[in-house]
Amino acid sequence: MAGVDKEVEGIEAPRGTSGLAKDELATKVVAGMLASRIVDIKPQLDFTTELGFVYPVVEQTASVKGKEAVAIVESLTERGILRRSYFDRLLRCPRCQSINLRPSTHCPKCGSGDIARGRILEHLACNYVGVEDEFATKGKYMCPRCKLELRTVGADYVSRGVLRKCRDCSEVFGAPMLKWRCLKCSSLADEDAIQEVNVYAYTLDEGQRNWLEFELDPKVRFLEFLRHYGYKVTENARVKGRSGAEHKIDMLATRDDGIITHSIAIGVEISRENIGLERILDFDVKAYDGGIHNKVMIIIPKLGEEAEKFASHQRIKVFEPRDLETLLSGRPKAGHTGAKEPFEFKSKSQLVQYLEKQGYKVKEDAEVKGRSGATHTVDVVATKEEGIITHRIAIAMEGAESPMGLGKVFDFDDKAYDAGISDKVFIAAPGLTKEARQFAQRQGIRVFEVDRL
Ligand SMILES: [Zn+2]
Numbered sequence: 001m002a003g004v005d006k007e008v009e010g011i012e013a014p015r016g017t018s019g020l021a022k023d024e025l026a027t028k029v030v031a032g033m034l035a036s037r038i039v040d041i042k043p044q045l046d047f048t049t050e051l052g053f054v055y056p057v058v059e060q061t062a063s064v065k066g067k068e069a070v071a072i073v074e075s076l077t078e079r080g081i082l083r084r085s086y087f088d089r090l091l092r093c094p095r096c097q098s099i100n101l102r103p104s105t106h107c108p109k110c111g112s113g114d115i116a117r118g119r120i121l122e123h124l125a126c127n128y129v130g131v132e133d134e135f136a137t138k139g140k141y142m143c144p145r146c147k148l149e150l151r152t153v154g155a156d157y158v159s160r161g162v163l164r165k166c167r168d169c170s171e172v173f174g175a176p177m178l179k180w181r182c183l184k185c186s187s188l189a190d191e192d193a194i195q196e197v198n199v200y201a202y203t204l205d206e207g208q209r210n211w212l213e214f215e216l217d218p219k220v221r222f223l224e225f226l227r228h229y230g231y232k233v234t235e236n237a238r239v240k241g242r243s244g245a246e247h248k249i250d251m252l253a254t255r256d257d258g259i260i261t262h263s264i265a266i267g268v269e270i271s272r273e274n275i276g277l278e279r280i281l282d283f284d285v286k287a288y289d290g291g292i293h294n295k296v297m298i299i300i301p302k303l304g305e306e307a308e309k310f311a312s313h314q315r316i317k318v319f320e321p322r323d324l325e326t327l328l329s330g331r332p333k334a335g336h337t338g339a340k341e342p343f344e345f346k347s348k349s350q351l352v353q354y355l356e357k358q359g360y361k362v363k364e365d366a367e368v369k370g371r372s373g374a375t376h377t378v379d380v381v382a383t384k385e386e387g388i389i390t391h392r393i394a395i396a397m398e399g400a401e402s403p404m405g406l407g408k409v410f411d412f413d414d415k416a417y418d419a420g421i422s423d424k425v426f427i428a429a430p431g432l433t434k435e436a437r438q439f440a441q442r443q444g445i446r447v448f449e450v451d452r453l
Pocket residue numbers: 123125126127128143144145146147148
């Protein structure tokens with residue numbers, strides 16, 4: 001497990017409940033439960049320990065002791081991974097915290113522990129009240145106060161039943177007062193002063209199983225995969241939408257390729273049942289509003305039929321568990337670090353070289369078939385296949401006598417749209433008019449204004 005922390009370093013600290021994989025000890029316990037090596041976590045009472053109870057499976061699995069084991073299961077409960085159920089209540093000595101306590105009974109009037117229990121008799125002649133033993137002498141009942149013999153029950157004496165009598169203050173009572181003697185520090189504590197501690201048992205919340213199985217293995221490798229391709233990954237990324245709304249995206253992977261910055265919105269949907277249309281729609285809307293056109297969803301266990309159609313129509317690349325395994329187990333292509341230096345246009349051949357150095361396949365004067373059926377010619381199309389996504393950049397190079405108006409930019413945008421290419425670069429010599437520049441920005445076209453082509 002030592003490798004886990006190393007693998008996720010460099011990725012921004014996650015917020016919320018994710019990032020379990022970073023908690024190495026808790027991970028060991030959860031992994032044990034997922035693999036059914038641990039069925040449930042039950043306490044074992046052990047008076048020799050500080051807490052008075054231990055969780056042997058947690059201590060063994062995570063190599064921890066006492067309070068550390070409790071901290072692990074409690075943090076997992078807080079995260080909603082474990083469910084807690086009442087197991088027992090322990091009483092603690094208020095002075096030394098020991099749970100090694102013994103109950104002792106006391107006189108409710110004077111507090112003395114010197115009390116006798118037995119049948120209580122009352123001698124009606126002198127009103128003396130005492131335990132049967134006090135009266136019994138040589139096979140007869142003699143009153144210890146007036147020394148007369150007791151003869152007939154109901155006539156000269158009565159029985160009040162089995163009760164207790166204080167030997168110190170002579171009080172007769174039914175229920176004694178309960179106190180606790182600590183066997184460790186010998187102090188005697190009133191019942192009200194005793195500290196009570198609940199002890200719990202824990203089980204895995206089965207509703208979380210699919211999510212946990214993803215979190216503990218494929219996710220760590222998936223992040224590593226993205227990093228291999230030079231992406232910076234932010235988990236639970238907050239993305240400001242064009243609508244003004246702020247969206248939370250499970251993972252946002254970005255890489256600056258100099259000429260363009262790639263962003264991939266990655267949604268993770270995990271459930272016990274098939275994932276329905278609603279979840280996909282929600283993700284798609286967020287990505288659209290956030291202006292992110294590379295959309296990837298990790299779906300566990302699988303998409304419903306309707307959702308699948310929608311995802312395909314919206315160009316959302318879906319990875320179900322088997323696809324994800326294929327992606328992650330394949331030998332990754334050469335690594336990538338993104339652009340070393342910012343892109344600066346010098347010539348078309350320099351542009352081609354710049355792209356090729358970053359692993360793009362470059363086609364000049366590329367013919368691209370559009371959805372409309374028309375074939376378009378694009379100055380440069382650069383393609384890069386990364387397994388998770390295929391990046392395709394359309395690059396237009398236009399020159400004119402003076403800054404160009406909307407027309408050329410509009411035509412290029414139209415072509416790219418028809419060709420289904422959303423990474424768009426427009427290189428303009430000597431530049432664009434303000435209006436054209438604004439249009440390009442709105443359409444997500446990256447513009448480079450240069451002196452000459
Ligand atoms: Zn008497």
